[in-house]
Structure formats: C-alpha cells, structure tokens
Amino acid sequence: MLKGSKLFSAGMALALAGVLVAPVAFGAEEVSAPAAGATSKYTYTKDIAPLIAAKCGECHRPNGIAPFSMTDYRQTRGWGKMIKEVTGDGRMPPWHADPKIGHWSNDRSLTVDQKAMVAAWVDGGMPQGNPADLKTAEAANRSEWRIGTPDMIFDMPEGAAVNPTGVVPYKYFETKTNFKEDVWVSAMECLPGNPKVVHHIIMFVSDPKKPMNFRSEEVGEDDEGGFLDAFAPGGIPQILPAGQARKIPAGSSLIWQVHYTPTGKLENDRSRFGIKFAKGPITNQMMTGNCINHDFEIPANAENHKVEAYLPFKTGVTIMSLSPHAHYRGKSFDYFMVYPDGREEQIISVPKYDFNWQTTYNFEKPLEVPAGAKMHVVAHFDNSSKNPYNPDPEKAVHWGDQTWEEMMIGFFHYSRPVNVQVSDSGIQIQKGETSGD
Numbered sequence: 413m414l415k416g417s418k419l420f421s422a423g424m425a426l427a428l429a430g431v432l433v434a435p436v437a438f439g440a441e442e443v444s445a446p447a448a449g450a451t452s453k454y455t456y457t458k459d460i461a462p463l464i465a466a467k468c469g470e471c472h473r474p475n476g477i478a479p480f481s482m483t484d485y486r487q488t489r490g491w492g493k494m495i496k497e498v499t500g501d502g503r504m505p506p507w508h509a510d511p512k513i514g515h516w517s518n519d520r521s522l523t524v525d526q527k528a529m530v531a532a533w534v535d536g537g538m539p540q541g542n543p544a545d546l547k548t549a550e551a552a553n554r555s556e557w558r559i560g561t562p563d564m565i566f567d568m569p570e571g572a573a574v575n576p577t578g579v580v581p582y583k584y585f586e587t588k589t590n591f592k593e594d595v596w597v598s599a600m601e602c603l604p605g606n607p608k609v610v611h612h613i614i615m616f617v618s619d620p621k622k623p624m625n626f627r628s629e630e631v632g633e634d635d636e637g638g639f640l641d642a643f644a645p646g647g648i649p650q651i652l653p654a655g656q657a658r659k660i661p662a663g664s665s666l667i668w669q670v671h672y673t674p675t676g677k678l679e680n681d682r683s684r685f686g687i688k689f690a691k692g693p694i695t696n697q698m699m700t701g702n703c704i705n706h707d708f709e710i711p712a713n714a715e716n717h718k719v720e721a722y723l724p725f726k727t728g729v730t731i732m733s734l735s736p737h738a739h740y741r742g743k744s745f746d747y748f749m750v751y752p753d754g755r756e757e758q759i760i761s762v763p764k765y766d767f768n769w770q771t772t773y774n775f776e777k778p779l780e781v782p783a784g785a786k787m788h789v790v791a792h793f794d795n796s797s798k799n800p801y802n803p804d805p806e807k808a809v810h811w812g813d814q815t816w817e818e819m820m821i822g823f824f825h826y827s828r829p830v831n832v833q834v835s836d837s838g839i840q841i842q843k844g845e846t847s848g849d
C-alpha cells in the first residue's frame with residue numbers, strides 16, 4: 413500500500429492562477445483617468461488601500477500567489493469592477509471557516525460594511541483621494557517577503573528542472589546550516605522561485621542527534637518530525653508572537669520537500685527560505701503535530717464519506733492554529749476537543765473545504781489543552797461526479813502523495829514552555845477510524 417509521507421501536498425491554485433488570469437490581467441494595463449464627477453465619499457488613499465493591504469495584499473503582491481498585485485491606485489482601479497464582484501459574492505478574499513465557530517486572528521473575510529464600502533467606492537467612480545492620507549498601507553505589500561526582510565536567506569542548494577508533463581515525485585534537497593549553536597527563529601517564509609510550478613514546499617529540520625531519513629515514505633510520522641515551515645497556496649508565513657520560537661538545533665540541516673506540478677513547458681525553479689531570529693527571551697517552543705488517518709478507503713461514487721482520527725494529549729499544550737488538509741475529494745473538516753471530563757467542544761468547522769486554498773486558521777485566543785484531553789478530527793469526502801474537482805468518481809481512493817490520491821490530516825501548531833522537559837512531545841499517535849457514508 414502506498415502510504416506516502418504523512419505530509420501535505422497542496423493545492424493547484426498556482427497552476428490555475430497562471431492559466432486563468434493572464435488574459436484578464438491585460439485589462440489592468442488600460443487604465444483611464446479617474447471618472448470625472450466621482451461621487452463616492454470613500455477614497456482609495458483613505459479607505460480602500462488600508463483594506464486591501466490588510467485583506468488582499470498577502471497574495472496580491474509582487475511574486476505573490478495571486479496573478480496580479482494591488483499595490484497602487486492604478487492597478488487597483490483597473491480591477492475595480494471585478495473587485496466589487498468577487499468581494500460581493502465572497503469569492504475573495506478566500507476564507508472557509510464557519511464564522512459561528514471560533515474566532516481567528518487572521519480571518520480575511522470582509523464584514524458586510526466593508527463589502528458595502530468597496531461597492532460604493534467602485535460605483536462612485538473610484539476616487540483616488542488625497543495622497544497624504546496614504547500612510548504605509550501600500551508599502552507593506554511591495555516587499556516580496558511577507559515576514560519583512562529576513563535575517564538569513566537560504567537558497568535551494570541547486571535548481572530543479574521540471575519536465576513539461578508526467579507525474580513528478582516529491583523532490584528533496586538538503587541545506588547544511590552550519591549553525592554552531594541552537595538557533596531560535598521567530599518568523600519563517602518559503603518563497604517559491606517559480607510560482608507556476610511550485611505546488612508546495614515543506615521545510616524540515618534534521619537534527620544531527622536524530623537525523624531524518626528524508627527520502628523515506630515515513631517522513632513526518634514521528635510527531636516531532638522536524639516540521640519547520642510550509643508554503644502552499646492560501647497559506648500564511650509564520651510570524652510567531654513574542655516569546656515563542658521554533659528551534660533549529662546546532663549542526664542541523666534544512667530539508668526541502670518540494671512538490672512540482674508540470675505546466676506543459678519545461679520549467680526551472682530555485683526557491684528560497686527566509687528566517688528571522690527570535691529577539692528577547694524565549695518562553696515557548698512552537699511545534700507542529702497532526703491528527704491523522706491514513707488507513708481509509710473512500711468507495712467509488714461515495715458522496716459524503718466520513719473519515720475520523722483521534723489524538724490523545726499526555727501533557728498539556730497550547731494550540732495556536734489549525735491547518736486541515738485533504739486533496740481533491742475533501743469536502744468538509746471539523747475539529748473537536750474532548751476534555752478529560754468528557755465534554756466535547758467543536759473548535760473549527762470548515763463546511764466547504766476547498767483544496768485550492770491551504771489555509772491555516774490562527775486562534776484569536778490560543779486554545780489551552782489539558783493533559784488527558786483528546787483531539788477528534790472528522791473529514792468528509794465527495795468521491796461522486798457532483799464534485800467538479802473529482803478526477804475519477806469510478807475509483808476507490810486511498811492515502812497517497814499525489815493529488816488524485818487522498819490525505820486526511822488535521823495539522824495543528826502548538827507551543828509548550830521551554831522549561832518543561834518531557835521525554836517526548838507528550839503526544840501519542842492513535843489509529844483513527846473510518847466509516848461509510
């Protein structure tokens with residue numbers, strides 16, 4: 413059985429972005445002067461630029477995953493009608509968590525008032541406003557690094573050529589850090605060199621005391637499998653709160669797992685990874701765990717197949733964020749926490765899971781999980797012809813790396829005080845369950 417690495421293989425928004433939007437982007441060049449007699453009370457400089465910087469700029473920036481930038485008035489105006497349409501119908505910004513469950517510090521969705529403001533600005537002739545009103549809103553999104561200028565940048569050790577067609581197995585690269593002592597990092601970002609072909613990047617740390625067999629199919633099975641950072645469409649770079657950091661032990665290597673998707677042309681990529689060093693005292697170490705089930709079969713034509721996983725916590729942890737992961741047939745994701753007293757609380761609901769957007773949901777208030785609690789993750793899969801992304805409804809589907817195979821992973825990112833010494837991460841993998849429709 414192809415178990416594959418217990419890791420993620422991400423969406424295809426990149427490929428889509430390149431193909432779909434190029435002809436439309438042309439329209440953005442043809443900007444005319446602001447409409448005479450603009451009537452909106454809202455202006456670009458005062459109202460729209462800050463909103464775009466906060467809610468759109470993480471993707472609509474140079475070298476971002478969106479096919480065009482919105483970092484000045486001209487560009488934004490050129491897309492005005494379309495901006496009104498896609499914000500009005502909720503297509504943009506992409507955000508899939510049910511607002512009734514949980515509060516998220518990176519919630520990108522627009523409020524009713526913000527949508528109305530955008531519509532009124534577009535309908536009212538898109539006035540530019542007073543340039544003096546434009547504070548730093550635009551500048552923040554001109555840099556290609558969303559974490560700001562990194563303290564250190566690693567290039568992939570060599571370029572990768574990606575053939576025009578065919579299946580590309582995950583590629584692995586190793587970069588020696590030559591760090592003489594343990595290094596704590598507070599911000600990390602993977603930057604694809606050629607966004608058209610980079611489907612996802614995962615960075616791992618291979619500690620010389622416990623070297624990682626990174627070409628093994630079992631990479632990441634260990635709950636402290638050295639996960640450091642990931643890039644996937646819709647994902648966010650890690651900028652950790654003060655006092656929290658991830659550790660790169662002295663002498664470690666960085667291991668790159670890169671998933672490329674062919675574009676029909678020979679492509680080349682050399683991606684980069686940027687880090688910022690933690691400043692000030694570190695109280696908590698950040699780590700990533702997963703509540704996973706890889707022993708499932710989704711029958712052919714099943715419309716709503718349920719797969720579950722459980723994960724008990726032996727020690728208390730603080731969960732900072734959640735990243736549900738499945739492939740084309742993923743339909744919905746729900747995470748629950750079962751407390752030692754038996755109380756079960758739903759912590760997130762993603763009713764329409766969309767494989768094109770690999771979103772990490774950051775808790776507004778981190779979730780304190782006591783020892784003895786258990787995470788319970790439930791995913792549903794649509795393997796029927798009603799699922800427009802389904803490559804083949806007539807096939808039963810199992811776990812696998814490639815997107816036409818499936819995954820069921822409830823990733824979570826958690827922190828633990830650095831002064832707590834435990835022999836392991838306090839997390840025990842328990843086999844999940846799978847059940848029929």
Ligand code: HEC
Nearest residue numbers: 425428429467468471477478479494495498504505506646
């Ligand atoms: C998480 C990344 C992300 C964010 C945030 C985001 N976009 Fe997009 N946007 C994309 C991508 C990628 C595309 C390309 C089409 C696609 O894949 O859906 C796109 C396409 C568009 C389009 C072209 C229409 C289309 O359907 O192709 C418009 C207009 C747009 N975005 C406006 C916005 C606005 C306005 C915001 C903020 C209020 C925003 N976007 C936030 C990633 C993003």
